[in-house]
Amino acid sequence: MLRTDGEQIMFNVFEAMKRHDEEPQCQRVEVIEEVVKDVFAEETPNPPLERIMVNSIDELEEEGDHEIEDCLQHLKSSRVDESPKVEKLILNVQEK
Template sequence: MFSVFEALRRHDEEEPQCHRVEVIEVMEDKCKVQPPSLPVEREVVDALDEQEVEWNREIEIFLQQLED
């Protein structure tokens, strides 16, 4: 299992190189195959989608800060 903290600790010991985390969107694809049918489920899914958009914005800000 990949440990971010272990990778960060070892990063200082190794040669400088680009360490990148690849995002696998398989789960996202599976979730979008069958939308929930109940109104309550739809509200929950919409709320989670909005939260995901916010997280993606925060990730972009963080990545920009890392590049600077």
């Protein structure tokens, strides 16, 4: 059924299928709705809230990465290459 400006037209698809050889260009059904949905999805920007949430997640991940890098640098810089304290204590006790 097609309605426009108060007029309505009913199409009988089964009747049209019986007469498919008479006017082939009139029997064509185009898939417009799917194309409109695709174009609408491409041209419609993301809602502001969604953009904010996605951007904030990216920023948090970057901050977390920086924190991890800082912690690793701190661990590397405070690393002790000398022998453990237990060995020092044993050596000190043996010397006395």
